Amino acid sequence: MKKKWIWEFDNYPNFTYDKEELDSLIQDIVFLQGSLSSTVSFVSKEILEEKLKDSYADEVINSSAIEGEFLNRDSVRKSIAKKLGFDRYANTDYVTDGLVNILIDACTNYEKDLDIERIFAWHASVFPTGRNNKGEIINIGLTRGHYEMIIGGGGPKEVIYYQAPPHDELFDYLVEFFDWFNKTEDSIIKAAIAHLWFLIIHPLDDGNGRISRTICKYVLARVEKSYYSKIYSISKTIYENKKTYYEVLEQTTGFRIKENPLDITAWLKFFLQTLLKSLQEAQIGLQYIKEKTSFWDKHRDKELNSRQIKVLNKILDSGFKNFEGGLTKKKYVAISKASPSTATNDLKQLLELGCIKQTPATTGRGTSYFVDIDC
Numbered sequence: 001m002k003k004k005w006i007w008e009f010d011n012y013p014n015f016t017y018d019k020e021e022l023d024s025l026i027q028d029i030v031f032l033q034g035s036l037s038s039t040v041s042f043v044s045k046e047i048l049e050e051k052l053k054d055s056y057a058d059e060v061i062n063s064s065a066i067e068g069e070f071l072n073r074d075s076v077r078k079s080i081a082k083k084l085g086f087d088r089y090a091n092t093d094y095v096t097d098g099l100v101n102i103l104i105d106a107c108t109n110y111e112k113d114l115d116i117e118r119i120f121a122w123h124a125s126v127f128p129t130g131r132n133n134k135g136e137i138i139n140i141g142l143t144r145g146h147y148e149m150i151i152g153g154g155g156p157k158e159v160i161y162y163q164a165p166p167h168d169e170l171f172d173y174l175v176e177f178f179d180w181f182n183k184t185e186d187s188i189i190k191a192a193i194a195h196l197w198f199l200i201i202h203p204l205d206d207g208n209g210r211i212s213r214t215i216c217k218y219v220l221a222r223v224e225k226s227y228y229s230k231i232y233s234i235s236k237t238i239y240e241n242k243k244t245y246y247e248v249l250e251q252t253t254g255f256r257i258k259e260n261p262l263d264i265t266a267w268l269k270f271f272l273q274t275l276l277k278s279l280q281e282a283q284i285g286l287q288y289i290k291e292k293t294s295f296w297d298k299h300r301d302k303e304l305n306s307r308q309i310k311v312l313n314k315i316l317d318s319g320f321k322n323f324e325g326g327l328t329k330k331k332y333v334a335i336s337k338a339s340p341s342t343a344t345n346d347l348k349q350l351l352e353l354g355c356i357k358q359t360p361a362t363t364g365r366g367t368s369y370f371v372d373i374d375c
Contacts (some may be wrong), residue, residue: 005254007165007200009261013176015193017265022189024032025272025278029188032279039228039286047289050084051231055282056080060099060241063213066239069133080104098125101212107230108219112217113182116174119203126207143170143203161246161255165200173201177273191272200253213238220275232282237274239258244270283317291373292316302353307336308346309350315371326359326368346369 003009040048051243057076064071072093079100081087102122112118120141126136139145148164165173177197184190185327195216202208213235236246250256252267295316306311312334313321325331332343347369356369 001260004222004246005121005163006252006261007173011262013197013200013262015262015264017263018259021265022268022272025269025276026188029272029276029279032276032283033224034234036279036283036286037224037281039290040226040331042323043286043289044293047293048231049084051289053077053080054178055233059217060096061212062233062236062239064099065234066213066245067209067253069098071146078102085363091299094128095278099126101125102211103216103217104118105216105375107221110221110225114218115178115182117212122211123204123207127208132206138207139206142205143167144205145372148154150200161250162202162253164200164364170201170203174203177201186219186222187373188220188235188272188275189268191216191223191275193264195271196249196252196267199249208369231286234275234278236275237278237281245274252318273350287344288317288319291319295371295373299353299355302354302355304350304355305346307342308350308355309336311335311346312371313349326362327356328366328368 006012023189043051057073057080059362060080061071061073065266075093076099078087078090079092079096082092083097083100086103101139102125105122123138124140127140131138132137132138142317144167146167149160150162152161153158180197181190181194188256196214198212198215199208204211218236220234221283248266248270251258252264292313295312311327311332315327327346327347329340329343333340336343336346338346347356351358351369355371357367357372359370362368
C-alpha cells in the first residue's frame with residue numbers, strides 16, 4: 001500500500017528541517033525574550049499579576065476556541081483567580097477550573113518529567129464530566145480504542161485530512177515520544193516539535209489539540225524559567241491564524257504531498273513566527289503599561305475629575321501613539337459622556353495642567369490633542 005501519512009514512512013520520527021531558514025527567526029525570538037524579561041523587571045507586582053491573569057485567560061479561551069468551544073471570559077478569570085490564590089472562595093465553573101488547572105500545572109510544575117500519567121491527568125481536567133461539548137462520552141485515563149481520522153466535508157465530498165497511527169500501536173508511539181521528550185534538551189524547536197509530534201500520534205479520544213498546546217507551553221516554561229513566560233499567549237496568535245495553522249499541519253503530516261515526507265520546516269517556521277508575534281504583542285502591552293505608569297507618576301498630584309481620568313486611561317491603554325486622529329472634543333464627549341461645553345472646559349484644564357498638548361496645525365473644530373509621555 002502506498003505510504004501517505006508522516007508516521008508511515010520508514011525513517012519516522014527522524015524529522016528533518018532547514019536550520020538556515022529558521023536561524024533569523026530564532027535569533028529574533030531570543031532577543032525579544034531577553035527584552036521582555038528586562039521590561040518585566042520595571043513593572044509592579046500588582047500590574048504583573050493582572051497581566052498574568054489576562055494571558056492565562058487568553059491561553060485557555062483561545063486554545064478551546066481553536067477546537068470550536070467558546071468559553072466565558074469572566075468564568076475563566078474567576079477560575080484563574082481561585083487557582084492562583086487571589087480569590088480562594090470564588091464561585092467557579094468546573095469546566096474552566098479544569099482547563100485552568102492544566103495550564104498552570106504546565107507553566108509552574110515544569111521541572112517534572114512528562115509521562116502518560118500526567119497526560120491522562122490533564123485529559124481528565126479537560127473533560128471533567130467524561131463528555132465533550134457535543135455530549136459524546138470520552139474515555140478518560142485511556143488511549144483511544146479506535147482508528148482516528150480527521151474528516152472534512154460530507155457525502156461524496158468527504159475528505160480525509162489526516163489519519164492517525166493505529167490504536168493498537170499507540171503504546172510504542174507514546175514510549176518513543178516520551179523517551180525523546182525527557183532526554184532532549186529544552187529549546188524553542190523542541191516546543192514546536194513536541195506540539196506537532198503529539199498531534200501526529202493523536203492518542204486520545206478528544207482533546208489532543210488542547211493538550212498538544214499545553215505541552216508546548218510546558219516546554220517554553222522550561223526554556224524560559226521566568227515570569228515573562230507566563231505573560232503571553234501563543235494560542236491567541238494561533239487562533240488569529242487558525243486557517244494557516246491547519247493548512248501547515250496538513251502540509252506537514254501528509255495530506256499534501258511533498259518531496260521529503262519527514263521535512264517539518266514549514267511547521268517550524270509557522271510556529272516560530274507565531275511565537276515571535278505572541279512575544280511582540282506581550283512586549284507592546286507591557287510598554288503601554290510602562291508609559292501609563294510613567295504618565296501617572298508625573299501627574300498623580302494633579303486634581304483631575306473622573307471624566308478626565310477615564311479619557312486619559314482610554315488613550316494610555318490603547319497606546320498613545322495608536323489613538324488614531326488624536327483626542328478631539330467629539331471623542332472626549334463619546335468616551336466621557338460629558339456635554340460639549342463640559343468637554344471644552346475639561347480639555348482646557350488638561351492643557352493648562354500639561355496632561356495633553358495640542359496637535360500642531362490643528363485649529364477650530366478640527367483641533368486635536370495628544371498625550372505626551374514626556375510632558
